[in-house]
Amino acid sequence: MDIASVIVDVPAKQTDREFDYRIPEKWKQVIMPGMRVIVPFGPRMVQGFVTGLKGNSDFSKLRYIKEPMDLEPILNDELLQLANWLTKEAMCFKISALQAMLPAAMKAKYEKVINVIEDKKDRLPPIIQTLFGRGHSLSWKEVIEGEHASLIQKELQHGNLELVYNVKNRLNKKTVRVIQALLSSDELKEMASSLSAQAKKQQELLQYFMEHHEPIPLKELLEVTNTSSSTVKSLVSKGALTELDQEIYRDPYENRVFEQSNPFTLTDEQAAALAPIQEKIHHDEHDVFLLYGVTGSGKTEVYLQAIASVIEKGEEAIMMVPEISLTPQTVKRFKERFGEQVAVMHSGLSVGEKYDEWRKIHRKEVKVVVGARSAVFAPFENLGLVIIDEEHEASYKQEETPRYHARDVAIERAKSYKCPVILGSATPTLESFARAKKDVYKLLTLSRRMNENPLPAVDIVDMREELRTGNRSMFSELLFSKLKDRLEKGQQTVLMLNKRGHSSFVMCRSCGLVINCPNCDISLTYHRFNDIMKCHYCGFEEGMPSVCPECESEHIRFFGTGTQKVEEELTKILPEARVIRMDVDTTSKKGSHERLLNAFGEGKADILLGTQMIAKGLDFPNITLVGVLSADTMLHLPDFRSSEKTFQLLTQVSGRAGRHQLPGEVVIQTYTPEHYSIELSALQDYDAFYEREMDLRRKSHYPPYYYVVLITVSHEDLMKTVSVTEKITNYLSSRLNRDSIVLGPVASPISRINNRYRYQCLIKYKREPDLNRHLRTLLEHYQKETAQNHLQISIDLNPQIMM
Ligand SMILES: Nc1ncnc2c1ncn2[C@@H]1O[C@H](COP(=O)(O)OP(=O)(O)OP(=O)(O)O)[C@@H](O)[C@H]1O
Ligand SMILES: [Zn+2]
Ligand SMILES: [Zn+2]
Known part of the structure; x- marks a missing residue:
């Protein structure tokens, strides 16, 4: 078995197959399927994935693998198989499928270097020889930025130098400098007595290590012993202590203390939902469950207890949550229950942090991963359960190659591990609900809220009517009076501005010109923060004009309501209200999302104002009012799912009110109150919406019929x-x-x-x-x-x- 089949990192049609490489003698026991290797490909070095080993090849002249990039497989057999499936399913190159399964840190980076060809070094002009010195290569950057680029170019043409692409390993494991004693306590004692009495600090350090044998981070050591690093150095040079770099994980949650939470006693409904799932878990059988539970019905507790059974069995679980509801509050619920056994994967983490979380899974240090879409590829080997919460969320579909849907990947993996999948939602996609009705998926229903309260009462306000009666504000009379009422009672409100398809554009009021991007057929979005107009597709930006470029009128201004504008208006009409605004601007800094939510949870604000990102996952007892400022902005998008998406969003956000003791109310403002997706979301009637929408889909030949x-x-x-x-x-x-x-x-x-x-x-x-x-x-x-x-x-x- 000294030949390896390798998929190379060259995403093109001609290279979309396995290439055979010979394994050098010294790597024969090392290289295994699922490892990354560096191989020569044409004139350069590229990264490749070993997909199999074999004894002989159909090709006679094989090149050698240069070196392995891993010392253990990073993709197990199941994931290698899954890559084949994904290649077909998403119609992508094999290499793209393999790369999609790994954290970005493991994708190869290439660097260009100029190498001396050994036996031709003497032929190089002296100045170039000195440039290389005793070394063998120069980086491309050094050459380009240096003064002798053209000379080097000539030597390249003469064949005295060569240009090589190298694979750079980007993996940077984070380390911390630690100090440890090299001598035994007795030896340290001996050394202490031989030191002069003046070396007081050294004495103290020795004293410390006579009592402590564990390595200690340098920083901590300096603190506890109150010494300086030069004192440490001198003991290191005397051979008493040693310095090591110890690998550590970047833990985004390291400064957080999670209190252990215990399982609740389940309600009858919850117990009835959990039982068939546990049965599949215990019998190692695959099945797909659709957990259809109204908002606040305790779906998460069902997930938690199903995961607990899986862990008890010695298996692992993947818990998927949409990116925007992967809030600290959500993570907390899993960390509180399962502590150190949880890894978290989402886009808010740095490349290094993601890599570290991935390694915790790979090294089997955790049993559960809570994460967004890509968590579906978590490299577990004893998968016992996959859960997809809010299964209707569009973000489970990756919109770039490979265009996979996490739901399909989850089901595919669960089939190979013979384990169940749970899809959960208060508003399942029509596709999933139709499958559940046909018994392709098993339907589990939670029809009541935990607190036995009814779902919040919903009022629909016709904004055209408001305008007719002379109210030109963005708040209807009703919403305004309820806002005031909550303020007086000291209760909290969530205000959502449905922004999609309706951001602020710039228009001339005299001639009607809308300023479009010069490169794209779409209007520029106004950003008040720095007074510029920006294109969301190509990144083009331009300052706000003072006069209309068409008619030179001065009446050019931006239209549409941004969260900032709502906030300003709120301070005008309710100056005493404390408002927290959550949108892309206020949450772009790392950790800000969490800080804002915590502040709201601690009652530091009366109103949480935000975009779609506040519609999900919030579970605060003091929220008794939810206001939707513009319910219909998404309805007019050219998309056959626009009604479904509107219904889902309105139902989700309404579900934030009255989740605990206090009852909740919802006010939905709209310009199309008669639209069925708005009417039915106000009644919280999913079943009626399902019937109505299915009828339309059938007539217009759309999914789930087609x-x-x-x-x-x-x-x-x-x-x-x-x-x-x-x-x-x-x-x-x-x-x-x-x-x-x-x-x-x-x-x-x-x-x-x-x-x-x-x-x-x-x-x-x-x-x-x-x-x-x-x-x-x-x-x-x-x-x-x-x-x-x-x-x-x-x-x-x-x-x-x-x-
Ligand atoms: N069996 C139980 N006993 C007591 N409290 C429970 C129980 N199950 C859940 N809860 C609590 O009820 C509240 C609502 O539950 P949970 O958040 O799990 O609902 P959900 O269906 O996941 O909600 P949503 O889909 O709206 O986010 C939570 O505060 C949760 O801690
Ligand atoms: Zn104009
Ligand atoms: Zn553009």
Whole structure:
């Protein structure tokens, strides 16, 4: 077995297969499947993944693996298999699938260096020879920034120097300097007596180590013994002590104390939901459960107890939570129950912290991972349960390659481990609920809130009516009076501004001009903070003009309501209210999210004002009012899921009120009160919404009745974009079943991004066993053009965002 199959880090069609490499003698016992290696590929060195070992190869001239990058496999067999599945499922390159499973820190970084070719060193001009000195290579950066770049270029052409790409290992393990005694207590005592009496500090240090044998971090040592590092150094040079770098984990939660929490006695409903899950856990059987429980019904406690059973069995659990509800409050609930056995993975962590959390899992130091989408790849080997909370959240779908849905990956992994999956939500996706109705998933229901209170009462306010009666403020009479009432009672309010699709744009009131991005077909967003206009797609930014660029009118201003504007208005109408604002601006600093929530939880504010990010996960007893300032902004997006998303969001945010003793109320302000998703979310009637929306989906051939594939073509040239999309549309129409629907070519809802035109083709189908093959053929056909990046074709199977 001295040949390794390797997937190389060159994401292209031609290289999307295993390459054979010979294993050098000294690595023969070391290199195993699932390890990263450095291999020569063409003229350079690249990172690769060993996927298997074999005795012989069909190729005779094999190159050698340069060296391993790991000393133990970082991907187990199951994950290697999963990569194959993902490659097919997401139609991506194998290397992309493998990389998606690992923390960013493990992705290779390449550096360019110039090497001397040993036997040609003498031929180099003296000045270059001195440049290299006794060394062998120079970094590309040194060369470019130095004065002799052109000389070096000549020598490269002559073949006296070579340009090499090296793989750089980015892994930086964090270490701390520790001090430990090298001598026994008796020997230390002896040394102390031989030192002069003046060396008082040294005496003290020796004294310390006579009593302590464990290594101690240098910093701590200096503190407890009140000595200086030079004293330590002198004892090190005398051979009494030694300095070591000890590896430590970056623990984002290290300064936090978690009190141990105990399992609650379950309610009857909770117990009835948990029982069938535990049965699967105990019998090592796979199944998918849909835990459909109204907000505040105690789903999390069911998760916690299911996880406890898994740990008891000696197995591991993955707990997935959407990024925005991965709040400290959520993490706390798991850390309080399972303490040190929990690792946390989310985007708020630094690259190093993520890597450390990943290693805790890999080294089997933890039993549970709580994390966002990518946690689904946690390298456990005895997986006993996967939970996806808020399963309806769109963020479980990755919107870049590989375009996978965490739900599908979870189910795939759970099948290989023969363990259950729990999908939980108060507002399941239509797809999941339909599956549960057909008994493909097992439905578990929690219909009552923990506190036995009814769900909060909801009032819908028609904002057109408010305008007619002369109220031009962004607060209706009703919401305003309730806000005042809560302020007097000392209770708390959550105010949500539904911002998506409706950020502040700049418009001229005289001629109606809206300022658009010069590169993209979309309006610029005004940022009050630094008075600039910014494009959210390409990053273009520009100062706010003082006059209209079209008609030179001075009446140019921004429209739309940002959270800042709401905050200003609040201070005007309720000057005594203490407001905490949570949006991208106030939460961009690390830890600020948590600080703001803690402050609110401690009662340091009366009103929590924010965007979607406050709709989830909040569980504070003193919240008795929830206000939604603009319920309908998402309804008008060109997306067949816009009603579903509106319903989900309104239900979620309403669920923040009255979760404990005090009853809750909700006020929803809207310009389209008659829309069924608003009406039914006010009644908190998921079942009615489900029926109504399913009916529409059936009539319009959308999921869950049909599957959808979105193909987006983009190119700098409009004609080219249209013609490629047209060819694709024709190709597919002629090959797919008669009852499949191929729509297009049409301009995408955002028809230009970063100067590239965008057109799309939408496929709706019920059964197309050969679809993947057709799509692959298409991609191969355009391979040359897409490789040069002039043409981009993205294929999204089961798209979550239709823009
Ligand atoms: N069996 C129980 N006995 C007492 N209290 C419980 C029990 N189960 C849950 N709780 C408490 O009830 C409250 C609501 O439960 P939880 O947050 O788990 O609901 P949820 O369904 O996950 O909510 P949401 O989906 O709205 O976030 C929490 O404060 C929780 O600690
Ligand atoms: Zn104008
Ligand atoms: Zn732009």
